[in-house]
Amino acid sequence: xxxxxxxxxxxxxxxxxxxxxxxxxxxxxxxxxxxxxxxxxxxxxxxxxxxxxxxxxxxxxxxxxxxxxxxxxxxxxxxxxxxxxxxxxxxxxxxxxxxxxxxxxxxxxxxxxxxxxxxxxxxxxxxxxxxxxxxxxxxxxxxxxxxxxxxxxxxxxxxxxxxxxxxxxxxxxxxxxxxxxxxxxxxxxxxxxxxxxxxxxxxxxxxxxxxxxxxxxxxxxxxxxxxxxxxxxxxxxxxxxxxxxxxxxxxxxxxxxxxxxxxxxxxxxxxxxxxxxxxxxxxxxxxxxxxxxxxxxxxxxxxxxxxxxxxxxxxxxxxxxxxxxxxxxxxxxxxxxxxxxxxxxxxxxxxxxxxxxxxxxxxxxxxxxxxxxxxxxxxxxxxxxxxxxxxxxxxxxxxxxxxxxxxxxxxxxxxxxxxxxxxxxxxxxxxxxxxxxxxxxxxxxxxxxxxxxxxxxxxxxxxxxxxxxxxxxxxxxxxxxxxxxxxxxxxxxxxxxxxxxxxxxxxxxxxxxxxxxxxxxxxxxxxxxxxx
Numbered sequence: 180x181x182x183x184x185x186x187x188x189x190x191x192x193x194x195x196x197x198x199x200x201x202x203x204x205x206x207x208x209x210x211x212x213x214x215x216x217x218x219x220x221x222x223x224x225x226x227x228x229x230x231x232x233x234x235x236x237x238x239x240x241x242x243x244x245x246x247x248x249x250x251x252x253x254x255x256x257x258x259x260x261x262x263x264x265x266x267x268x269x270x271x272x273x274x275x276x277x278x279x280x281x282x283x284x285x286x287x288x289x290x291x292x293x294x295x296x297x298x299x300x301x302x303x304x305x306x307x308x309x310x311x312x313x314x315x316x317x318x319x320x321x322x323x324x325x326x327x328x329x330x331x332x333x334x335x336x337x338x339x340x341x342x343x344x345x346x347x348x349x350x351x352x353x354x355x356x357x358x359x360x361x362x363x364x365x366x367x368x369x370x371x372x373x374x375x376x377x378x379x380x381x382x383x384x385x386x387x388x389x390x391x392x393x394x395x396x397x398x399x400x401x402x403x404x405x406x407x408x409x410x411x412x413x414x415x416x417x418x419x420x421x422x423x424x425x426x427x428x429x430x431x432x433x434x435x436x437x438x439x440x441x442x443x444x445x446x447x448x449x450x451x452x453x454x455x456x457x458x459x460x461x462x463x464x465x466x467x468x469x470x471x472x473x474x475x476x477x478x479x480x481x482x483x484x485x486x487x488x489x490x491x492x493x494x495x496x497x498x499x500x501x502x503x504x505x506x507x508x509x510x511x512x513x514x515x516x517x518x519x520x521x522x523x524x525x526x527x528x529x530x531x532x533x534x535x536x537x538x539x540x541x542x543x544x545x546x547x548x549x550x551x552x553x554x555x556x557x558x559x560x561x562x563x564x565x566x567x568x569x570x571x572x573x574x575x576x577x578x579x580x581x582x583x584x585x586x587x588x589x590x591x592x593x594x595x596x597x598x599x600x601x602x603x604x605x606x607x608x609x610x611x612x613x614x615x616x617x618x619x620x621x622x623x624x625x626x627x628x629x630x631x632x633x634x635x636x637x638x639x640x641x642x643x644x645x646x647x648x649x650x651x652x653x654x655x656x657x658x659x660x661x662x663x664x665x666x667x668x669x670x671x672x673x674x675x676x677x678x679x680x681x682x683x684x685x686x687x688x689x690x691x692x693x694x695x696x697x698x699x700x701x702x703x704x705x706x707x708x709x710x711x
Contacts, residue, residue: 270344272322273329281343285353285404288341289397298358299397299404302351302368303411304332306375307389307423309348316384323381324388335370351408358398368392368426376424391418392426399429413437443496446482451506456480456493458514459676463528463647463669466661471689473526473560475669476514477676478506494532503532504541508548515554517679522691528560528590533567539574542581549585556586562613564592572606579607590647595631604642612639616650616670622659629659636663 268280276284285301292299306328313321325348332342332350340354356363372392378385393414401407414429421427450456460474480488497503511529518527535541549556561582568575579589590611591604595618604612614635621628632648639646648660651670660668677685686692 272325273342273344275329275350276341276343278343278345281341281345281351281353282405282408284341285408288353288355289404289407292355292397295355297355299353299407300356300364300367301353301395301397301404301407301411302364302371302392302426303345303408303415304350304371304375304390304392305415305419306348306350307391309388312386312388313347316381316386320381320384320386324379324386327379327381328375328388331374332371335367335374337367351411353404353407358396361396364394364396365426368394372424372426389424391415391423393418393429394426395429410434440496443493444500447480447493447496447500447502447506450480450482451502451509454509454513455482456506456509457678458510458517459678460514460682461669461676462673463526463667464673466657466665466668471525471691472667473528473558474518474682475528475530475562476510478510479676479678498532498534501534503534504538504544507532507535508544511545511548512552513679515548515552515559517683518558519553520693520695521686522693523555523558525686525691526558526560526588527554528562530562530592531567533564533570536563536567536575536578537570539577542578545582545587546585556582557588560588560590560611562590562592565594565596568607576607583608594635604644609644611647612644613647613649614665616648619648619650619656619660619670620652623655632660632665633663636665639666640664 268277269275270277275281285299289299291297309321309324312324325344328350329342329344332352336342336352337354340352343351345351354367372390375388375390378387380386393411393416395401395407395411395414397404397407401410410429413433414427417433418425418427447456456478457480459477459479461477462471463473463475464470465472478490478494480490480493482488494503497506507529514527514529518525531541538544545559545561546556549559561579563575563579583589588610589608590613591607591609592613593615594612596615612635614632618628618631622632623629636646638644645666647667647669648665649669651657651660651668651672653672656670657668657672674685683692
C-alpha cells in the first residue's frame, strides 16, 4: 500500500512538471509571435502597435517568468532534497552508508544477486583498541584515523561494493561473488585484516590498531540483507573471542550458542534474587595436623529444571553482564549466615572477580554484609588473582586497605599462572599465597611443576606467608606437599564441595557447631516449681 502511494505521488509530480514545461513552451511561442507582430507595426505600417497587443506581450512575459520561477524552485527543492538524502543516508566523516541506508541498498544488492544466481557476502568489522587511541590522542586524531581506515577498506574491496559505517569503530561492506568460489571473499577479508594491522601515521604519530571481522553469505538459508548483516555481526564477535585481528565465517552453531547464552543470562537475572545461586563449601585442611581449617566458598546454580549447574557455565556470563557483583554478595550473605554458629576456628575464603575490583564501594558492600549477618570479619579471607590487580592497582590497594582495617585477611589466588610478580606481593598486604591446581595436579609427573611448587613454598617461607595448595586429589600429592613444607591444602581428596545442609552434617559429626547457650530462667518460675 505504501509503495503504491509513493508511485502515485511520483506520477503526479511528473505530470505537474510536464504541465509547467508545456506552459513555458506555449508562452515562449506566444511571446515570439507577439514580438513579430510588434515589429510588423513598427517596420511595415510605421505606426505604434495597439495597446491590446502590448498587453498581451506583457501577459506572455509574465507567464514565462512565472514558469521559469516554478522550474527554478523545483530544481532548488530537488537539490535540497538530494543534499538532505545525502546527509541522512551517509556518514559525513567517511562518505559510507549509515545503517539504515546500507540495509536499503543491501536489499537491492541481495535481490540482484539472487536473480543472477550469485551470492552476496556481508563483512562486518570492529576496530581493536580504537577507544584507547581516542581517549589518549583525542577526537581529531581518531577522526583522521577513521578516514584512513575507510580508505583502506575501499581499496581492498572489489568494484561496486557497498560500504557502511555502523558505529564509531564498526564498519560493514557487501559485494556479490560466485558461490562456487568463496575463497574470493576470504582474500578480501584477509586484505582488510592485514592492512588494518599495519601502523597508521596521523600527525606524525604511529597508531597501531587491528580489526576483528565476521563474514556471512546470502546463499546459506539467509532470508534478507538485514539478516545477513546480523549473522555477519555474530561472526565478528566470534572473531573477537578467538583472539582479535582475524576473520571468521558465520556458522549456525554460533547463533545457537548465542541463544543459549541469552537464555542463560535471562535465567541468571531471575535466579539471583530467588537465591537459586547458592554457596557450596570446599574443605581446607592443615597438612601438618590434618585438622579442618576452613572452607572456600564456591557458587552453584541449583536450577529448578536443569539440576546443579557449575560456575564455569554462568560466572563468565555474570562478569560480562555486570551481574557478578550482585551474585557475589548474595553468595556471601548466604554463606556468612550459614557459618555464624560454626566453630570460631573455621574460616571462609571468598573469591573476588576482577570486575568487582573496579567498584570503589566494594569494601563497604562486603563490610555491610558482614555486619548484617553478624559474621566476624577476622574469619573471612578474600582471594584475588594477579590479573585482577593490573587494571587499577591503586583502587585495589584502597579496597584491600579498607577490608584489612576491619580484620579481613587477603590471599593471592592462582599464584604461578599470571605474572607472578614480587612487586604485587609487596604492593598489597597479603596473608596467604595459593598455588594454582594446574601445578599441584602434575607435581608427581612433571619435574617443572614440582620445581615451581617448591619455589613458591620457599618464597612463602622467606616472606612469612603460609601457602595453600589447590587441587589435591589423592594421598600421594598430599604427602609430596607435606614433605615440601606446604601449610594447607584443598581438593577432592578431602571431599567434593558440599551444600549448606551437607556441610552442617559434617560439622555436626565432628562437633564443630556451637551449641546455643541456655536461655536464662525466670526466678519467679523457678520459685513456683520448687514450691510445687
